[in-house]
Amino acid sequence: MRFVTFRNPQGEIRAGLLVGNGVIDLHLASNGEVPNSMLMFLQKQEQYTKVINRMKLLEKDANFTLDEVQLQAPLPNPTSFRDYMAFEKHVDNSRKKIGAQVPEQWYTIPVFYFSNHHVMLGPNAEVKVPNKTNNLDFELEIACVIGKQGINIKAEEADDYIFGFTILNDFSARDLQGQEMSVGLGPAKGKDFATAIGPYIVTKDEIKQFKSGKSYDLEMKASVNGKRYTSGNWNEIYYSFGEMIERASDSVTLYPGDIIGSGTVGWGCIAELPEDEQRWLQPDDVVELEVQQLGKLKNLIV
Incomplete structure (x- = not known):
């Protein structure tokens, strides 16, 4: 299933399912059994998924076409946001810029930082250049959305706690x-102002056929104003989302609605390019990230 959050023609924010070229309003189609909010859905997602299956909502006609709604961040109000550095090539490229190597410690633990979970933007949202910066960059990442509460989760059990995946632009x-x-x-502060996710959350079952080792064999691409900046693959990741979840949940409870980012795929940002090729993002630039099976995430810089 592909879950979205959207603004309907009446201006109301709703949780929905993407079906073809349309959207099913989960609250409306379920006669009120499923909540309006994606976060509320995640907090009891096993119960509400049974409602979707029992009522065969995926077989119903869409309530709206995509042209009639505005897609928002699929989870506009995550409960927290941790972002990792899980792709070795990105770390290597970044360290070479300062004449250093990948730290030995990076190979012993997956490392993350907490970012601002109140600034989640969705597809086609405008990203305002923050004050006091001249070097605005994008980052091509994947995020997993936690769907079940847990603490001290082992990597091999972590898949049970993942609700789905989405594209993330840090x-x-x-x-x-x-x-x-x-x-x-x-x-x-360098990451405090905007993070884009979307266009939808894809449940694990939708991509299981692409499973490859620790991750999935899915292509990742980024472009600015139609010019390709990078191409990579999710299966280049060094640490799995299971390993990230194990680290994050060590002595700490994870909750439904928490977001965990993968960090940037190798060559997945402007900062990794040679200095003579770097052109930082400017107003009117259109940034488009694409991950196979996860869709396209486009944003306008203003």
């Missing part, structure tokens, strides 16, 4: 990030 102010990290904290 917009970054590289100059602000550099200022903070030079004193041993951050990236904080």
Whole structure:
């Protein structure tokens, strides 16, 4: 299933299912048995998924065409947002820029930082260039959405806690990030202003045939104004989402609605390019991320 959050023609924000070229309003189609909110759905997703299957909602006609609604971030109000650095090539490229190698510790634990879970944007949303930055960047990532509460989750059991996956663009102010990290904290303010996810959350069963080792054999692409910037594959990841979840849940409870980002795929941002090829994002730029089976996530810089 592909879950969305959308604004209907009356201006109301609703949780929905994507079917063909239309959207099913989950609350409306279920006669009120399924809530309006994607976060509320996730908090009892096993119960509400049974309602979807019992009422055969996927077989019903769409309530709206995609032209009649505005897609929002599929989970506009996640309960938390952790972002990892799980792709070795991205770490290697970034470290080479400062004349360093990948730290030995990176190979012993998956590392993450907490980002601002209140600034989630969706497909076609405008991203405002933050104050005091001249080096605005995108990051091509994948995020998993937690669907079940748990603590001290083992990597081999973590799949049971993943509700689904979506594309994630971790917009970054590289100059602000550099200022903070030079004193041993951050990236904080360099990532504080906007994160885009979407266009929908894809449940695990939709991509199980692409399973490959620790991850999935799915292509990842990024372009700016139609120009291809990078191509990669999810299966290049070093740490699985299971390993990330094990680390995140060590002595800490994860909750339905938590988001965990993979970090950037190798060559998946402007900062990794040679300096003479770097052109930071400017107003009127259109950034488009695409992951096979997860759709396309487009945003306009303003």
